[in-house]
Amino acid sequence: MNIVNKLTIRHLKENKRRTLVTILGTIISAAMISAVATLGVSYADLLKKDHIEANGDWHVVYKDLSFEQTEGIRNDSETEILSLIQESGFAKLEDPPTKNKPYLFIQKMNEEAYEQFSVEISEGRLPQSEDELIISESAEDVHLEIGDTLTLEVGTRYSDSTWAVEQGEFLTNDNQVDMDEEGNQIETLIDTEEMTYTIVGSFERPGWERGWSPSYMALSSLDLTKPLMSETMDAYVSLNSLNRSLYDHASGLAEELDISSVSFNGGLLQLSGITASDTMDRTRLGLLVVIISIIIIGSVALIFNAFAISVSERSRHLGMLSSVGATKKQKRNSVFFEGFIVGIISIPIGILSGIAGIAVTFAVINPIIDSIGLDESLKVVVTPFSMVAAVLISAATIFISTWLPAHRASRITAMDAIRQTHDIKLKNKTVRTSNYVRKWLGLEAELGLKNLKRNKKRYHITVLSLIVSIVLFLSVSYFTQSLKQSYQLAEDTVNYDVQVYTTEEEILPELLERIGELTDVTDYQLRKETNLTMYVDEDEIAPEINKSHIMQDEDGRYIYSVNLTALDEKSLHDYAKQAGFDGNLNDTELAAIVVDDISYEDYELGKYIETKAIRTEVGRTLPLFEENWETNKRKDLPPLTVSVLTGEVPMGPKNQGPGSLEVIVSESTFESILSETEEAFVNQSVYMTSDNPTVTQMELEQLEFFNQFAIDNLHDIRESDAQMITVISVFIYGFITLITLISLANILNTISTGVALRKREFAMLRSVGMTQASFKKMMMYESAFYGIKSLFYGIPISIAIMYLIYYQTQYGFTYTFQVPWLHVLGVIVAIFGIVSLAMLYSLAKTKQETIIEGLTQENQ
Template identity: 30%
Template structure:
């Protein structure tokens, strides 16, 4: 070991406190980088496994491909595995209780396809021969079919057709379709599987699987091929050329886009660029904060050792050797700090994920037995270590360069730290208000700007990070609460639009009328139409506001100004009671009633609440418009063709001055109510399909009502065709989201705060140590300890004020930028988290005063003469 290396190690050992503070800074910086990369890796792995579970582990699939092409795919070096499936057909000889799903669709899979598709056993085993079958669990729970493992069934398999044209096996049920060329096939049920993610929710078929007999397939038999790629990130570049070489068209090529996204493969280069840019920005911010901390430590160390470097240079040490000394210091600190930081980062994220795992599993509706576990990627861990090493290298470079270029005489005299060129002017106002000691402190900071600026920058970074993330969490809370604040119900029970589900909804409506756990239950069907604007119907304020914000506009095709109407249909009896309560009447239940109350939030976030309908203009006719489309089935798929606008006239008989239950004021449209019979008549005139009714419930005991629904003969059945939406569950989910976001945001803030606090402690305490001679000289010329205390307190106050002057405007600016991003989707006034701002102001002064007190406490008992005579080490 060279003399330079031994001197460097001796210097580190002699300054144990500063060395360990620097190592702690490196540990925290590395831990933050490693924690971020490990967190991203863990979430990426978890979401990837969830996607594989739900949609399959294949990356690309080719449909209707000749079987003879499969060997070519298997021989391709870019394809790691190929799974094959063949459509055996659909049957309807097994009767189900769900009229929208009358079929069983049988797919034959080879072993590779079973591994690549989302096939998950519930009971039994998977088919091993073409005479065995595994049926989906929801055929039993949703379809009401009684089937068990070991049972033998015969299926009459054929092709779905409509008017002689084939239909896709996975499309919705179409009235009038039939099964062509059925062939009986007997299977032994060997297993029950979960519903496959490849089965669409409006499909008319339940998907069952059997084993593929590849030997029985002709070369031109159309099959589906599922590909697992050796390099998934290149999927969108590789597959077009591969498909073209096999003669497969783009419409028969399907990308598993959700899974490919986790490999960094996107269909759009813009999306790829966006994600890459975000990753670069995050890493750059971390490195910026880290460099600012670690650089301070090495800059202080180099300043502290200038006299030593000068002595070494005077006896023949080269610039290279002096640079090597500083680099060796960085290497030693990094060799200790980086491994410990990696361990701390991985361990911290592991503990955090363990604590929030149950919340995350509920939040993401985790399928099967999957769990969010710590996933340590060697690549990401190595990347974190490299980034930390680069950060240390950047921090060491400038101090090493400056140390090697200092001349021996200047270094030994240590004159470069204090700038004496030019006169430093006294501030009379400062001296008059704070005294002579304050003026002396200002002069010292002006002559030694490097140390002063280093301290200010450390405080600045701490404040900006804390206040910006505090604003982010605050805006998240506001946005989440805004989504819920207008709802005056706890549950919505909706039907899927079928006659069976509509009847089930009415049964539930009758049953809840006397339910002790509910306060109200109302039926509503919500639709929307455009209408020709009649200015006489609305107040000037209403017309002005909605025209300015372009919700009322001119339609060139219709040749008039149009606006949008949210139309609420009520059961006829409820509509009659509503009219009677308002002093209105409509014997034949025709016409509409407008809702006069409006809520409108302008661009500044100000809420305008007013009645916008002119009651003196009523009753009055109104023209409604609907955009019509013609539905046909082509090549087994639904096709919709534009047919232009259809109009219908309706009479507006009155206006409501208060909001009825389950009717909400809109910031973009007018709301109106009508009877169910009038709504169906309007839909017929407008050639529009009536939308199904939904049941809105307000509960006084949500837990008890949840238990009641679970035991209800209709709501408790999966095949009822009803969907229950719980606002209480959504509130709980939003709270979980906010809690998890807060944990990670404040965890990130805490790490940044620890790093910044370490930097501030290191900077201030080391500066105090380097100023021992200065303090001793001041005491030798008569400055009392009380006067020195006043000087240091002013310095602390000045550091805090200066840091706040820079940090507060920047933090407010960043907070406003974040507010603007939130304001694109949520309208609320710009606010700041004032309690956090107050805490930051008090915290920064407390930190500085405490550090100053701690650093000067040990100097009080030191001899003035001995302190002047000795070096800072």
């Protein structure tokens, strides 16, 4: 080790306080990099586990395969795990607990499938042959016990109803029971075969068993030693390697083996970083580059601050080296060597601190996740790649951060160090302030401003630290909010638990009354809907909408489908208030609320779009008409007046997309329009939310007029949507809290260090008679100057980065850019408050020192 490095180590040991401050700044930076890497990997792991729980752990599925085709897939070089599932069919229960679940649905699975689809045995064991069954715990009301022997007629569901014929007459497990108007089952089982099973166990209800399905799940073993030529099966494949080529490879394999149906587990592949869409890949890559760049720049600024303060304080030491013949290279290398020593100590501590911080954060978050019923919880996942990346990024940021201070150090001469010309500027022009500062704010404000001008490097370092904190917080806040908005665009969320549908209008009053008496029902809403038409000019269509998706007539006019919806009086009043309408829409004839905000997936462009359904304004009319598409006869209807434009959607399904418009009116207006039509068909449904949808469904089924309506329970889907939104929200606020704490540590570290280096200055001011009150006032003004300057630069830079993040999302999503002004306001208040508290806290630590101690003390 050369003499300059030895002197550097000695100087670090002698100046413990400055060394600790430098190490602390570097630890904070390394902790931020490590925490972000760990958080991202752990969160992706949670989403993957949750998706696997709900859909299984597979990448590609091939449908309706022969035994020979499955062997071809098994022998493919890319196949890692092959799960085979064969549907035995449906068996009718003798005494089902509910009309909507009259079946057992029996599937055969090989050993790999049981593992890949997360089948967890709760009692008994797995089936070992095709005549053994395990029953889902959801069938507890069926009263089947382990050891029971069942002789069942297993077959295929068949119905000749119009809607069933349209899908090929055969009903799947996704189709509810087909009933007539009296509530009697009109579907049958065909191609039945008598089969005998022994129940050998029960299994926990998996996420892929839907609560609204017409059957209870039962699983058997798939015996591949005796495949039947007439039976087909589905192959779910986990691949050896995941990359974009898997789509072409799977399609090519399907063509080679003459397989007609191949599809992909898009959700799991996306969470693994693989998409079939170039636009989504560009979005993902762009966001990754932006957020990593923000973190690296923030880290460089954090560490640069520490080393800039270090070089400023070491100016005498560097001048001493220069006076005894040290070259520029040796002085520069002494700073690089200091960075190396600091990195060796700080990076391991920082990375471990970041991981520990995430572990503590997860310990706080997991009870929240458990409370919303999510099966999986956040676990700290540390991968070799994420840790190597964190070490390399931390090392790179230390090197980049020391580059400028090192070159600055190389230029310090012995005379510069004695005069302190690199730090202290005493020219009159440099420290000149406006006369209005003293006149309006007093001597303390003028002194505070002169202090900042006198040592601009320290001032700029502090301001830079504040700017970095502002940019980090606002950028990460907008980034995480963009993630949430993108998820909500990509997923059609359900806002109700149970739907009751009827064509019998005369039962509606009693039905609503009885629903209102159900104790578990928290809210309900009657919707009457009919579909009408209107013409729209081209300039009324938002530019984000792909006009090729909208129908045009022979004259080139665009045709919009209008979903006219009437709400019951109470629901309409509540909804109108929510939409921002002050009056009573029930008393306003031909008044309408137009849902003009829509979101949909444009498959042609490969992106999700949020935009306006139509460009209109309050007070304009909607020229509705009814058109008979067979005779091409058109009948004009009374025009509706737009009273409110809103993005709020009433309870029920969303009727959104290009060329469609959701219009909400009162029942009286609805009847007025309907009376002018000739062939309009009306759908009538009651949508409700419930604390216990299963109990609510059973209570509805016990009504004496149950045969006059149908029930659809979508609670599982709604609960899944709500859980994911909650998890994303928890992640967002956890991430923002993490960045906030790091920013606070950065601000407190920088300001307290800056104040600690000014002990001699404070002692000198006390020596000429400045009181403690004046000190406090001066420091408060300095805080204000720091805050104003940092906000002046920080907010515009943050908005620019927000727009860059927004721009990257537009490859896969289209929505309007909005600055989160509430967060900006919070940052403004927080900056002034935090800077002031940091100044006062640091100043309080010097309060007890005497003037002599302050004038003679060296920073140790």
